[in-house]
Amino acid sequence: MQAAIDIQGLTKVYGFAKDEVKAVDSLELKIDTGEVFGFLGPNGAGKTTTVQMLMQIIFPSSGTASILGKPLGNVEVRSRIGFLPELFQFHSFLKADEFLDFHASLYGMRAAERRVKVGEVLEQVGLSENSNSRIGTFSKGMLQRIGIGQAIINEPDLLFLDEPTSALDPIGRRDVRDLILRLRDKGTTIFLNSHMLSEVEMTCGRIGILNKGKLIRISDLDALVKPAHCVDVVADDLTQETREKIHALASRVEEDNGRLAVTLEREDQIRELARLIMDSGANLLEFTPRQVPLEDVFMQTIEENA
Secondary structure, three states: OOEEEEEEEEEEEEOOHHHOEEEEEEEEEEEEOOOEEEEEOOOOOOHHHHHHHHOOOOOOOEEEEEEOOEEOOOHHHHOOEEEEOOOOOOOOOOEHHHHHHHHHHHOOOOHHHHHHHHHHHHHHOOOHHHOOOEHHHOOHHHHHHHHHHHHHOOOOOEEEEEOOOOOOOHHHHHHHHHHHHHHHHOOOEEEEEOOOHHHHHHHOOEEEEEEOOEEEEEEEHHHHHOOOOEEEEEEEOOOHHHHHHHHHHOOEEEEEOOEEEEEOOOOHHHHHHHHHHHHOOOEEEEEEEOOOOHHHHHHHHHHHOO
16 A cells, blocks of 8 residues: 655754754654554654755755655645644634635635535634635634635545644534544544644554654554553452452563552463453453553654654
8 A cells, every 4th residue: 555654864953063953854754544653742742844845945955755655745636635834823804614625625625515615614613604704804723623624625535634623622622533434434644743642642643753853752652551461450358368369460560559460471371360360250340451642652662762
């Protein structure tokens, strides 16, 4: 399968000689078609610079990249991309429907098609009741919503979202999350820059962590937040014999206030552990595979690569 994004040695250098700063340093990255990829890093890590190079807003100092199988800047490919920058300014004098109609016209949509599409997108981003309101009167959250609207008006194959939930309340964040998942299910590739790690955790299948311009970690999300075969167990009436059997089955057992953290060597032993406890006559109250918060993984990765 052709990669949606293929980055090879992409580098952006600012300044000269002793004052030289590598905002992005020899980035190597492939994003598969149809995946939601989370691009994480602290402020100044180079995330936005990377997106700006891919969008040809700025130009790389060295390295190459292709988008949807074509070199950067290909006109045909640009019509298949949606983009919401982190910092944006829209035409404050336009009404919401006029603004989206204008952006749809830039993609060559006919008037009849635009009328239908604008209504659909306003509904998708929760602004149907504000279609006749001028953008200059919008709150930060509403501006974020209309920004997402212009990014998806062309039904893009590839969508770049740079901090899409930064100004949204919990309801707005949920709406954007649901929209991302719907687009994913339709086959849209999504490149997501975000500091909202909880949103990344609920939408992304794979993440990359950038620090000081370098990609320091890339992994499937599940592999990071779900450590190998560790289960939290709470049960009443565990006998000493049952405890000994649990210790014999597990590679490690930790106990804290009646809660057992049981680490097993193989996935199939999880079911065996549950059966062992239930067959012993104990009352199994909780049996939960352990998950590490993405924030903990992120902070540990940054600290290890400081």
